Amino acid sequence: xxxxxxxxxxxxxxxxxxxxxxxxxxxxxxxxxxxxxxxxxxxxxxxxxxxxxxxxxxxxxxxxxxxxxxxxxxxxxxxxxxxxxxxxxxxxxxxxxxxxxxxxxxxxxxxxxxxxxxxxxxxxxxxxxxxxxxxxxxxxxxxxxxxxxxxxxxxxxxxxxxxxxxxxxxxxxxxxxxxxxxxxxxxxxxxxxxxxxxxxxxxxxxxxxxxxxxxxxxxxxxxxxxxxxxxxxxxxxxxxxxxxxxxxxxxxxxxxxxxxxxxxxxxxxxxxxxxxxxxxxxxxxxxxxxxxxxxxxxxxxxxxxxxxxxxxxxxxxxxxxxxxxxxxxxxxxxxxxxxxxxxxxxxxxxxxxxxxxxxxxxxxxxxxxxxxxxxxxxxxxxxxxxxxxxxxxxxxxxxxxxxxxxxxxxxxxxxxxxxxxxxxxxxxxxxxxxxxxxxxxxxxxxxxxxxxxxxxxxx
Numbered sequence: 001x002x003x004x005x006x007x008x009x010x011x012x013x014x015x016x017x018x019x020x021x022x023x024x025x026x027x028x029x030x031x032x033x034x035x036x037x038x039x040x041x042x043x044x045x046x047x048x049x050x051x052x053x054x055x056x057x058x059x060x061x062x063x064x065x066x067x068x069x070x071x072x073x074x075x076x077x078x079x080x081x082x083x084x085x086x087x088x089x090x091x092x093x094x095x096x097x098x099x100x101x102x103x104x105x106x107x108x109x110x111x112x113x114x115x116x117x118x119x120x121x122x123x124x125x126x127x128x129x130x131x132x133x134x135x136x137x138x139x140x141x142x143x144x145x146x147x148x149x150x151x152x153x154x155x156x157x158x159x160x161x162x163x164x165x166x167x168x169x170x171x172x173x174x175x176x177x178x179x180x181x182x183x184x185x186x187x188x189x190x191x192x193x194x195x196x197x198x199x200x201x202x203x204x205x206x207x208x209x210x211x212x213x214x215x216x217x218x219x220x221x222x223x224x225x226x227x228x229x230x231x232x233x234x235x236x237x238x239x240x241x242x243x244x245x246x247x248x249x250x251x252x253x254x255x256x257x258x259x260x261x262x263x264x265x266x267x268x269x270x271x272x273x274x275x276x277x278x279x280x281x282x283x284x285x286x287x288x289x290x291x292x293x294x295x296x297x298x299x300x301x302x303x304x305x306x307x308x309x310x311x312x313x314x315x316x317x318x319x320x321x322x323x324x325x326x327x328x329x330x331x332x333x334x335x336x337x338x339x340x341x342x343x344x345x346x347x348x349x350x351x352x353x354x355x356x357x358x359x360x361x362x363x364x365x366x367x368x369x370x371x372x373x374x375x376x377x378x379x380x381x382x383x384x385x386x387x388x389x390x391x392x393x394x395x396x397x398x399x400x401x402x403x404x405x406x407x408x409x410x411x412x413x414x415x416x417x418x419x420x421x422x423x424x425x426x427x428x429x430x431x432x433x434x435x436x437x438x439x440x441x442x443x444x445x446x447x448x449x450x451x452x453x454x455x456x457x458x459x
Contacts, residue, residue, distance in 0.1 A: 003190065005029070006077035008102050010037045010047050010066065013122070013157060014083040016164040019056035022063040024169075024194045029073045030066040041066035049332060051162050070102070074109035074117060079190060081155075082106070083122045088273045092280035094125050096133050103134045107141025110150055118151040118186050124274070126281050127210040130154045130177065151183030154206045156213040161268065162331045169194070174201045177209025214281075217274035218292050223259045224266045225295045228302070231262030231437030238446045240439030243419065262437045263417045264391055265299040267327030267336035272296065303341035306389075307349050313387065313413065314351045321385035322346075323378055324392030325357035325364035332359040334367050339391040343372045356381045358396050383407045393418035406430045 003026070007018045010032040018030045018041070030041050037047035044061045046054035057064060067073060074080060084102050086094040099121065110117060119138065121130055135146055146152050154177035159167035174191045178184030188201045204212070227246055234240030242262035250257030266272070275296040282289035314320070327337040334340050339355070343364075347353050353372035357364060365374050375381050378397060382388065382404050390397055398420045405412050405425065413432040414425060425433040439445060 003078035006073035006080040009083040020165045020168050022060035027063050031073045038066040070105035071109040079118045081120045086123045092276040103137040107138045110142035120153045127207045130206045147180045152179040153183050153187045154209045171199045176203045177206040214274045214278050218278045221271050222295045227260045227262040237439045238441050242437030264338040265302040269335045272336045303345045307345040318386040319384045320351045320353050320387045321381035322355040323390045326360035329392045329394040334364045347371045354381045388414045390416045393420050402428045
């Protein structure tokens with residue numbers, strides 16, 4: 001018999017989980033403290049912007065409802081996912097204040113319920129937070145015992161903004177940190193009914209699962225930063241090409257091709273803060289996480305490094321156009337965006353900066369607070385630009401042609417961080433095209449290597 005599900009928190013992940021779970025035939029109750037979010041879901045509309053979210057909600061509206069009452073949700077469901085903010089604090093840790101409040105409300109509701117109920121924390125937390133920070137709240141408020149009267153799991157999702165529903169329904173694996181065998185078994189069974197593709201379920205202790213979650217993102221960011229290092233090296237050798245190098249490197253099954261492109265640094269709401277949090281946890285446990293700390297430091301320095309590279313050609317009256325303000329293509333999220341950082345640093349360095357993003361103009365404008373000029377098309381930016389930075393590999397930018405860059409016969413320098421227009425712009429008149437991560441056949445580079453190794457050859 002299928003269980004009834006409740007989801008506490010109707011942000012991007014929570015609302016998407018409501019819609020995805022309902023699409024698999026389950027009845028789902030969403031809970032949020034924001035009346036507008038509740039009203040939107042009940043009206044069949046998306047409470048937040050996310051790919052296909054409104055479609056999934058409207059198509060499965062008969063199985064979805066939302067409320068502001070935790071008690072109503074708990075008493076009318078069997079399994080609850082808790083997906084509330086766990087913001088970073090000044091130490092680099094994750095604050096439990098919102099999760100603690102939600103668990104307090106859930107505990108109060110459990111006190112009025114006779115049947116067994118499974119509570120699943122999905123928000124990102126650090127090792128020990130679930131068992132020692134949140135579980136005591138459930139037991140205190142409910143007056144009940146975990147493992148006997150209710151179950152508890154920690155089970156984060158591995159999703160990307162812009163593809164949350166797809167990623168949730170088609171995971172590489174599911175991660176289940178379990179208080180006890182019953183809790184883990186019930187959650188694994190639920191996942192097997194919801195997810196496509198028979199993804200393996202990795203069950204473990206609460207603490208191991210908490211560590212696994214932040215370790216995944218930290219490892220991915222390390223891989224991104226390594227690829228960016230290779231891109232810089234390739235620029236410094238004759239004919240260097242990071243795409244050739246990483247394609248071969250990724251063919252090794254120990255390494256793999258994903259996240260091994262070599263371009264700009266990472267951003268978004270998860271990657272940067274998870275590195276910082278892992279470093280904090282290591283210091284707290286009297287261990288060290290030098291790799292995570294170095295990855296974060298290198299990534300945060302990229303905008304300054306690029307600005308210093310451009311400083312010699314930033315002259316009075318010159319305009320720099322940035323194409324891409326979101327932290328990745330097809331997203332309106334600008335949190336920790338490299339394009340936004342570049343806009344700030346280049347403006348502070350004296351450049352006149354114009355910019356455009358297909359989805360993120362509004363959010364970037366709020367973040368930049370008038371420091372640069374945001375236009376409503378890429379072509380309007382290019383019409384004013386002396387220097388162009390392509391900072392995201394957005395499909396719209398891939399369609400640009402040489403004539404879009406060469407306006408009124410004016411020469412333009414193009415820095416393409418993702419090399420998406422290499423075939424279109426390379427060798428074109430009036431275009432100084434610089435694909436980041438690719439070396440030239442510069443005589444100075446060849447001469448340097450000749451001097452470096454020439455003496456060895458003459459021994």
